[in-house]
Amino acid sequence: MTYAQKDSLSHNSVMLFHKLDTILVRGHRINIPLSGTISNTLKWDMHFMNTLPKILGNADPIHYAQLLPGIQTCNEYDAGLYIQGCDQSQNYVTISSVPLYGVQHLLGFFSIFNSSHFSDMAFTTSRHSASFPNRLGGELDMELPDCVYDITNGELSIGVMSSQGTIRIPVSRNSGLLISARSAYLNLLYKQWLNIDGSHIKYSFGDYNITYLLKPSPRDEIQINTYYGNDNTNITDDGYQADFSLKWGNSLFSTNWNHKFNHIDLRTIAYYTYYHNKFYVKENNQFLKLPSAIGEFGFKSTLFINNLIVGTEIALRNVLPQNPITESAYQIDYPNQIRQKTKEISFFIDYNHNILDSNFKLNVGIRSTFYHDYNNYSFVSADPSVTITDMISDCSNLSISFGTQHQYISQTGFSSIGLPTEFWYSNNNIYKPQNSQYVSASYNISLMRDMYNITSEVYYKRLFNQEEYNGNIMDILTHTYDFNDQILSGSGYNIGINLMLSKRKGPITGWLSYAYSISKRRFKSDELNNLYPSNHDRPHEFNLVSTYNYHNKLELGGTLVFASGTPFTSTKDFYLINNHIVSQFNEHNSNRLSPYFRIDLSINYYIKNTKTKQQAINISFYNVTMHKNDIFYRLKIYKGQYAYKPFHFVLDILPSISYYIKF
Numbered sequence: 001m002t003y004a005q006k007d008s009l010s011h012n013s014v015m016l017f018h019k020l021d022t023i024l025v026r027g028h029r030i031n032i033p034l035s036g037t038i039s040n041t042l043k044w045d046m047h048f049m050n051t052l053p054k055i056l057g058n059a060d061p062i063h064y065a066q067l068l069p070g071i072q073t074c075n076e077y078d079a080g081l082y083i084q085g086c087d088q089s090q091n092y093v094t095i096s097s098v099p100l101y102g103v104q105h106l107l108g109f110f111s112i113f114n115s116s117h118f119s120d121m122a123f124t125t126s127r128h129s130a131s132f133p134n135r136l137g138g139e140l141d142m143e144l145p146d147c148v149y150d151i152t153n154g155e156l157s158i159g160v161m162s163s164q165g166t167i168r169i170p171v172s173r174n175s176g177l178l179i180s181a182r183s184a185y186l187n188l189l190y191k192q193w194l195n196i197d198g199s200h201i202k203y204s205f206g207d208y209n210i211t212y213l214l215k216p217s218p219r220d221e222i223q224i225n226t227y228y229g230n231d232n233t234n235i236t237d238d239g240y241q242a243d244f245s246l247k248w249g250n251s252l253f254s255t256n257w258n259h260k261f262n263h264i265d266l267r268t269i270a271y272y273t274y275y276h277n278k279f280y281v282k283e284n285n286q287f288l289k290l291p292s293a294i295g296e297f298g299f300k301s302t303l304f305i306n307n308l309i310v311g312t313e314i315a316l317r318n319v320l321p322q323n324p325i326t327e328s329a330y331q332i333d334y335p336n337q338i339r340q341k342t343k344e345i346s347f348f349i350d351y352n353h354n355i356l357d358s359n360f361k362l363n364v365g366i367r368s369t370f371y372h373d374y375n376n377y378s379f380v381s382a383d384p385s386v387t388i389t390d391m392i393s394d395c396s397n398l399s400i401s402f403g404t405q406h407q408y409i410s411q412t413g414f415s416s417i418g419l420p421t422e423f424w425y426s427n428n429n430i431y432k433p434q435n436s437q438y439v440s441a442s443y444n445i446s447l448m449r450d451m452y453n454i455t456s457e458v459y460y461k462r463l464f465n466q467e468e469y470n471g472n473i474m475d476i477l478t479h480t481y482d483f484n485d486q487i488l489s490g491s492g493y494n495i496g497i498n499l500m501l502s503k504r505k506g507p508i509t510g511w512l513s514y515a516y517s518i519s520k521r522r523f524k525s526d527e528l529n530n531l532y533p534s535n536h537d538r539p540h541e542f543n544l545v546s547t548y549n550y551h552n553k554l555e556l557g558g559t560l561v562f563a564s565g566t567p568f569t570s571t572k573d574f575y576l577i578n579n580h581i582v583s584q585f586n587e588h589n590s591n592r593l594s595p596y597f598r599i600d601l602s603i604n605y606y607i608k609n610t611k612t613k614q615q616a617i618n619i620s621f622y623n624v625t626m627h628k629n630d631i632f633y634r635l636k637i638y639k640g641q642y643a644y645k646p647f648h649f650v651l652d653i654l655p656s657i658s659y660y661i662k663f
Helices: 003-019 046-051 061-065 473-478
Strands: 034-036 042-045 092-095 120-124 139-143 153-158 162-172 175-184 199-217 220-237 242-260 264-283 286-305 308-320 325-327 340-354 360-372 378-393 396-407 409-413 422-426 434-447 452-469 487-503 508-523 540-550 554-563 571-577 580-585 596-609 614-622 632-638 641-647 654-662
Touching: 042 046, 042 061, 046 061, 046 596, 061 120, 061 139, 162 199, 286 422, 308 422, 340 422, 409 452, 452 508, 571 632
Parallel strands: 092 139
Antiparallel strands: 034 042, 042 120, 120 139, 153 162, 153 654, 162 175, 175 199, 199 220, 220 242, 242 264, 264 286, 286 308, 286 325, 308 340, 340 360, 360 378, 378 396, 396 434, 409 422, 434 452, 452 487, 487 508, 508 540, 540 554, 554 596, 571 580, 596 614, 614 654, 632 641
8 A cells, every 4th residue: 555545545534533423312211110011021121119109118929910900909918919800819920930829918919029129020911822821810920130249239118017137148159049038027016007896906927048159161050949938816705705727828939940952941840839728716705716828849841943842841739728627516527638749740832933025023832731630630732822923014013813712720719808818729520621712812012112102902711610709718617628528610701901001211201001902700609500700700901000210319100090889799688596697698799899990199208329239218299189988898896786898998098108218
């Protein structure tokens, strides 16, 4: 190269730089906690939990999941999930894909999940592929972090009812430890709140998580996870002159191993999960114990090979249904309930394919299950699933799904209102496995460069081999008890539409949703032979969730819920026999409670707010309009006074303050 050529090259380069003008790019990052769509899987980022209103200083994942479309709003004493008209026992609730069988604390405000221990909450409304577990409802998975932190960090939240904390410790360059704990002290500060309509409550709970993450090589990830939780409740009821004691809890241990081959991903899980419930009641000279439990050893292995997903799941269960032990004037002896030991083995295959290189995508799969019950009866099912998706454009798509599904374990009992009096039992030749046929269609579109997202879903689900409990606690005290005599079998259907508009960017974010659903059941009984609404049926539901961020210094959050009242069976007449109330009822679920309405507000003031450190004070108001929402109708006799009226939560408004620190 000559000197002239070098000079020319240098001159041209300089001229290029002089011609460039300053370019300013402006935009808003996506700062809404939700990603995904209701027609597939929604993910909720746990880092955003503190931006929404808290209850007694706690931000509970399942409580906020109830604000999503397709989930019926529960009352204050029920933390269950009723997804697309299905019962909460028909859902698959997990920690890192390991199932749990009791996730509620007392009074329904809180679940067992400490949000700071998890990275995301993944929520699926219904089955769309063969890899979906053997459940008729939806799936909620609390996902654990998959990264090893370089330095020790954590967070602490101190509230008026409980405190919780999480610490993340790097053990080595490629491994780390995650420890979380939560404990309640409600009796110390709010004893007067627990004296409800002649009932005196003492209550405490605790949740403890430990997760160890190891990455021995770029291709391997090993996760060892444990959880232990317990609840302890004592209730004295002056009206019934009875003492109640409830103790229940969960424990879990799992090992997850993910390995990457050249073009294959292998995910393997081995686990054990256990739930127990000890219920005790003493009335006059009678006492009753009702222990129940369920334990499950499991193994899952899944291969991801390009467009193919192949896997197997094994669940070995040991179930103890209600096992009554009584002492009363009736001198009734009860045989011990048989331990129900069952095997459930599933194989599934999913195949994804673009149809003729067009915008149409096809997912087709089949899930085959072999189930062997404790009476040596066996069941075999083959559940196909098909999903067709039309990618209309880069920002919109239309999907249609249909198929069948089965479930081999059920839950029933006296009541799900804030008390763990329900129990699990395995299906058998008498109460055959539940199954359903479903079809759904969804449409999703993003607008204004992903600023707004609109998603809609229509579904229909036909249900078979459904069960409902038709007894009460007094039957055990006065009759020879067999829980099989109290269970009714029948069928039903769920149908509905879900609509959701979300704003994903900017200082104001949130979503607006509406759901219309019908959930009907019919059981084989002289009393229940008509089609009637299910216990959790709410035809209309409207949710509004919004947050406003002001210069990373102040955050305002609010939620609004309006929903139809749930059905209930009203009392027609009642009388007393040996100081026990005996009632005659109207047609089953022929009445409805008043519509549900609630507004919650919160303020987060950040004392410090950087990427690595945060200090904030949260002030929240639950039910700021002080609307009296009916929970249930109650027949009460107390000090010679008779009353049959709706029961409301003990406080009209629930204020709280908490301190949050992240380091």
